[in-house]
Amino acid sequence: MAMAQAEQVAGLLRAEWLVREVRVVPYTTSGDRWTGDLAEAGGKGSFVKEIDRALLADEVDVVVHCLKDIPGDEPMPDGLEIVAYLPRDEVRDCLVTASGAKLKDLPSGARVGTSSVRRKAQLLALRRDLTVVPMRGNANSRLARLDAGECDALMLAAAGLERIRMAERITELFATTSVVPAIGAGVPALQCRTDDADSAEAAAGLDDPATRACAVAERALLTTLRGHCNSPIAGHCVPKDDGLTLHAAVYRPGGDIVLEAFENGLFPMAEWIGEAAGQTLLDQGARELIDAIPH
Numbered sequence: 001m002a003m004a005q006a007e008q009v010a011g012l013l014r015a016e017w018l019v020r021e022v023r024v025v026p027y028t029t030s031g032d033r034w035t036g037d038l039a040e041a042g043g044k045g046s047f048v049k050e051i052d053r054a055l056l057a058d059e060v061d062v063v064v065h066c067l068k069d070i071p072g073d074e075p076m077p078d079g080l081e082i083v084a085y086l087p088r089d090e091v092r093d094c095l096v097t098a099s100g101a102k103l104k105d106l107p108s109g110a111r112v113g114t115s116s117v118r119r120k121a122q123l124l125a126l127r128r129d130l131t132v133v134p135m136r137g138n139a140n141s142r143l144a145r146l147d148a149g150e151c152d153a154l155m156l157a158a159a160g161l162e163r164i165r166m167a168e169r170i171t172e173l174f175a176t177t178s179v180v181p182a183i184g185a186g187v188p189a190l191q192c193r194t195d196d197a198d199s200a201e202a203a204a205g206l207d208d209p210a211t212r213a214c215a216v217a218e219r220a221l222l223t224t225l226r227g228h229c230n231s232p233i234a235g236h237c238v239p240k241d242d243g244l245t246l247h248a249a250v251y252r253p254g255g256d257i258v259l260e261a262f263e264n265g266l267f268p269m270a271e272w273i274g275e276a277a278g279q280t281l282l283d284q285g286a287r288e289l290i291d292a293i294p295h
Contacts, residue, residue: 004163005188006064009086009206013062016205025060027051052077055191061199063191067184067215071229072222082189083200084207085215089159089186091236093119093179095172096161097153098146102172103127106153113142113151117253117293121232122179123155124255139164159186180234180249183218183227187211210239213270217246220274225250225281231290237273244270248277250286253293259284 003026010022048070055063056079067085076082095103095112103126106112113135114120120132133151135142139160146154153171161167190203214237227233232251237244248261261280265273278286 002064002066005066008163009062009064009188009190012086012206013202016202027054027060049077052080055080055193058193061192061196062203065189065191067187067189067219068182070184070189072183072219073226073228079194080191081194081200083192083204084190085211086188086190086206087208088211088214089188090157090162091181091186092158092173092176093122093181094156094158094161094170094174095153096143096146096156096169097171098149099152100171101153103153103174106130110153111151112153112155113146114155116155116182117230118182118232118234118251119155119179121251121253121255121258122234124253125251125258126178126255128255139166143169157182157185176236176247180247181236183222183233183235184215185236187215189215209267213237213244213267214239216270217244217274217277220271221246221248221278222274224275224278225286225290227290228293230293232293233290235274235277237270239267240264242266244273246273246277248281250281250284250289252289257289259286259289 006024010024013022051063054060056077108129109131111131111133112123113133114123115134115136123130123132135145135151139156142154142156143166145151158170158173161169190206192200192203217237218235221235222233225233232253235246235248237246243264243266246263250259251257259281261277263273263277
């Protein structure tokens with residue numbers, strides 16, 4: 001999936017800068033090889049740091065991140081910056097079942113594979129009688145485990161299946177109102193060194209202003225909540241006319257407590273919108289829920 005995304009960005013850069021050579025550099029982190037609990041390996045942030053080091057070491061010039069994978073509880077390293085947010089892909093999560101059954105039709109006790117704390121909480125908020133099976137790895141490997149009978153269903157990002165051309169495996173798309181997407185879901189973010197003006201200029205040409213505004217609001221929410229990689233935090237901002245609407249939520253991992261906040265404002269207010277939604281959630285007790293989870 002990451003390679004498909006990188007190839008897409010490379011194609012866009014080639015189209016924009018016709019004389020510039022663009023080469024995709026595959027990079028495997030320890031996170032790609034780790035199959036256990038992310039918290040035990042230092043969380044997503046530890047793997048992003050490996051990519052940061054490669055960029056700072058001049059091994060690559062532009063990094064393509066899924067914005068949802070960039071931690072919100074610590075600053076970006078000095079010398080690096082996000083220079084572009086590409087138009088947002090599909091943000092919805094989906095259910096994939098071998099039988100074709102939708103969520104409401106799964107039998108009590110059915111095993112659903114996901115290692116996302118957010119998805120686990122949202123799933124149990126909808127169906128407390130299901131069993132969540134920890135499952136990491138790329139989408140292809142998870143689909144293979146589903147087909148091998150290791151679980152009855154998978155909860156995945158629909159965009160990921162679309163990128164690997166496996167969208168036909170989607171059994172059910174969840175509405176964003178019932179399964180609020182991850183913060184930054186579906187947003188490819190391009191990161192460069194601050195002292196590399198040429199690469200930054202090329203990448204910045206792909207920036208989408210509406211996606212940037214939504215990303216700023218969602219990231220401000222995450223920063224306000226000091227959310228770590230294991231936090232069951234969700235946030236979905238959408239452009240509406242000349243403004244933005246943000247739906248934010250924090251869950252207890254068991255799905256028995258759900259805190260929600262809604263904020264609206266104009267595009268220039270994007271950061272304020274995220275901060276205000278975050279403060280509303282903190283006033284409802286979000287800090288206690290977030291801090292109760294190891295990270």
